[in-house]
Amino acid sequence: MNVIINGEPRQLTPGATVAHAVKAVTSATHGVAAALNDEVVSRTAWDATRVTEGDRIEVLTAVQGG
């Protein structure tokens, strides 16, 4: 299944969830947030939220700034 994670094309296995998408780009579990097609998916819903073909997932964390 082809998806876009943080702007990069990625392959996820069919049935993958937001949790799998996050794991594809970071091992961090704290201080990270995910959005699926511009809607925030709260951490508690990562495991239950399925990703589908062509979805865009953003995975953000806090960095130095401001």
Next chain:
Amino acid sequence: MDDPLIIAGDRFSSRLIMGTGGAKSMDVLGRALDASGTELTTVAMRRVDPAARGSVLELLRTRGIRPLPNTAGCHTAGEAVLTAKMARDALGTDWVKLEVIADERTLLPDPVELLDAAERLIADGFTVLPYTNDDPVLARRLEQAGCAAVMPLGAPIGSGLGVRNPHNIELIVEGAGVPVVLDAGIGTASDAAVAMELGCDAVLLATAVTQAQRPDLMAEAMRDAVIAGRLARLAGRVPRRRYARASSPPVSG
């Protein structure tokens, strides 16, 4: 003197809010934050970088400094609202420094998008601290929308030009029922003192410290300047006079 800064009911003994951008390393940043005495410090939200070394959140956590996520880099209300929501989920805080910038050359706030974003976030339960122009009318509109503070710029971000329109900052202070935080444009300690003397409740700065030759020393200078400016404001300065006024008794006979 017990003179806390109170924003949305939360108390801070330091009136210096720091940013974390521009430091050469986490170590340099950590020493500067220690010297600044800050209790509230901004972080930006960006795509995770698997190659990143060190965590700014960890740096703040070990120091007991509260992180204040910002929406830096957002150009529209929609982008800013999404970024704020992601920050809330990632950091577990509903406080946000709201930035919606108009263009990359000036990094000035886009007032229309800013007010729109503020209204949407407040309706969603956020505590919104907007980075705004030094416009008293816009500051009033942001307060009326329910913002917990207003944060007018002294000068463009990273410019180090100081407080370019002290008259407007005074007007904002006079009209505000929420804390006024002078945000952006501070170049050196005297700029921070001026902002506080004008009646601002706090100062937010990053570049002036992180890009200084010695960040930890400048952080200490900023800490003291904010305290000095606050005390001077509370003390009430003497009026400016055109001619001299002797401070010693006249010589008699």
